Amino acid sequence: MAIARNSLRTRRPIVGVALVALAVCGLAGSAAAQSTVERGSYLVNSILACGNCHTPKTPAGKPITGKHLAGGLAFNTPGFSATASNITQDRDTGIGAWSDAEIKRSLTEGVRPNHGRLANAPLAAVMPISFFKPLLPRDLDAVVAYLRTVQPVHHDTPAPEYRMPVHHDPYPEAEKGFTEAMMADPVKRGAYLVTVGHCMECHSPFEKGRSDYSRLGKGGRTFSPSLVTGFPGAWKGSVARNITSHPRSGIGAWTDAEIKRAITKGISRDGRKLQAPMAFDYYDRMTTTDLDAIVAYLRTVPPLE
Ligand code: HEC
Ligand code: HEC
Known part of the structure; x- marks a missing residue:
């Protein structure tokens, strides 16, 4: 619109304006839009x-x-x-x-x-x-x-x-911090998303009121209706799974598509329907770039039995 209006008033600047517009789109990608x-x-x-x-x-x-x-x-x-x-x-x-x-x-x-x-x-x-x-x-x-x-x-x-x-409890990745520049690297972008999405708060062991991030992604934290009120009455509680890269205990042998389906549709590798409190419907709105980044990062989480 701005370019069109501009071109009515004067003819010369249009090439310059178009070039600037191109440069902005090229640099910042979808973020600019x-x-x-x-x-x-x-x-x-x-x-x-x-x-x-x-x-x-x-x-x-x-x-x-x-x-x-x-x-x-x-x-x-x-x-x-x-x-x-x-x-x-x-x-x-x-x-x-x-x-x-x-x-x-x-x-x-x-x-x-x-x-x-x-x-x-x-x-x-x-x-x-x-x-x-x-x-x-x-x-x-x-x-x-x-x-x-x-x-x-x-x-x-x-x-x-x-x-x-x-x-x-402080979360180690969060304490280290992130920069804009890291977002271009899928693994680091995935680490950022998994951090702000507090995935590992649920997916790491939780004992005596403390999270143990030295066993990152091992699972084991339990959720029950006596602890959380507000989920549908049919909810019986759940236990967070091992999401490390371990080939048997974790998700190391899963395909990318299987991992993404679990996160966004709440369906486990074997077809089992996964229960709350994980926010599948919300994660289902993520872009492919962000989901791919999460999978890329999860592949780097050290395997734990
Ligand atoms: C795991 C559950 C959970 C998630 C996810 C969560 N919150 Fe909260 N939030 C709470 C609870 C519980 C409280 C109240 C804590 C208290 O009263 O001590 C709270 C309190 C707050 C408050 C204080 C408001 C007030 O007047 O009491 C703000 C602001 C807030 N949350 C914003 C957010 C935003 C924004 C997000 C997402 C970026 C978010 N929360 C995600 C559970 C959550
Ligand atoms: C509020 C706690 C919570 C959060 C936050 C959470 N999860 Fe989960 N997640 C669970 C629970 C509990 C289960 C198991 C549900 C069941 O068995 O019915 C689960 C299941 C999974 C599974 C399926 C594992 C299997 O063996 O079927 C994957 C993969 C997963 N989560 C990844 C993630 C990722 C990635 C994030 C962050 C984007 C995340 N989770 C955030 C609690 C959580």
């Missing part, structure tokens, strides 16, 4: 799967229309009881009155602002802040920009109760 809000929507509704915890679900397990991010699952552990908050733009019961900096701080440091209904209260361990910490600045901006567009819903969620000091 995607606006900040679109990028945020993509991240929140696919790999980050915020709604898997923060959106209430129907008895069939589908997100309730009109309640997007309005407060969802309730967690009850020995250390705390907490409900995934209303993170819509409602000013009283959501995060509409928080500044951009306050939202970013809550996502990456787990600290609430010094105003509002739960002023200064920390975020319970279940909110995956150790995994959101290394979000690239561009992606963190995009997440906040998207959250600003979420329709406000007035819905109060119960206040959390902490029975022990709030603790977030």
Whole structure:
């Protein structure tokens, strides 16, 4: 459009404008075509799967229309009881009155602002802040920009109760951090996505209230209806699997297509239907580039029996 209008006014600059447009597309690829809000929507509704915890679900397990991010699952552990908050733009019961900096701080440091209904209260361990910490600045901006567009819903969620000091286990890959330049390398891009998607929080052993990332991807963490409320009544609980590159215990012998089908359709190699809490419907929205990157990274996770 801009080029067309320009060409009506003057004839000479059009070649220059076209060249600049080409150069921009060539350098930044699809990222240039995607606006900040679109990028945020993509991240929140696919790999980050915020709604898997923060959106209430129907008895069939589908997100309730009109309640997007309005407060969802309730967690009850020995250390705390907490409900995934209303993170819509409602000013009283959501995060509409928080500044951009306050939202970013809550996502990456787990600290609430010094105003509002739960002023200064920390975020319970279940909110995956150790995994959101290394979000690239561009992606963190995009997440906040998207959250600003979420329709406000007035819905109060119960206040959390902490029975022990709030603790977030650091995740080694997140502590090392990521750069934009790494995103061109499929394995590093996959490591970034698996980190911010907190895959290994579920897929690594969890004992005595602590995650053991020295046995990355070995599986074993169990989820039960007594621990999490908000999944369909038919949900009986599940155990996270070994997703290391081990040829028998893990997914080392699976084809790329089998791994992708498990992640996005919730179907295991043998055809078995996989259960919650993994966010298959969200992961199903990922681009082929991102899914391929996740598979490339998983192939590098050291094998464990
Ligand atoms: C595994 C479940 C889970 C996922 C995934 C998750 N959250 Fe949370 N989140 C929670 C829980 C539970 C709380 C409340 C913790 C508490 O009260 O101590 C929370 C709290 C928050 C808060 C504080 C709001 C307030 O007023 O209490 C914000 C902001 C937030 N989450 C944003 C996000 C965003 C954005 C994403 C995705 C990038 C996300 N969360 C993903 C479980 C989750
Ligand atoms: C909230 C916890 C949780 C998160 C986050 C999670 N998973 Fe899972 N995942 C599980 C559970 C539990 C199962 C087993 C479900 C069952 O057996 O019904 C599973 C199953 C799988 C399987 C199938 C394994 C098999 O043997 O059938 C793969 C592959 C997998 N997850 C990969 C991933 C990847 C990659 C990510 C991140 C993008 C991820 N998971 C995020 C909990 C989680």
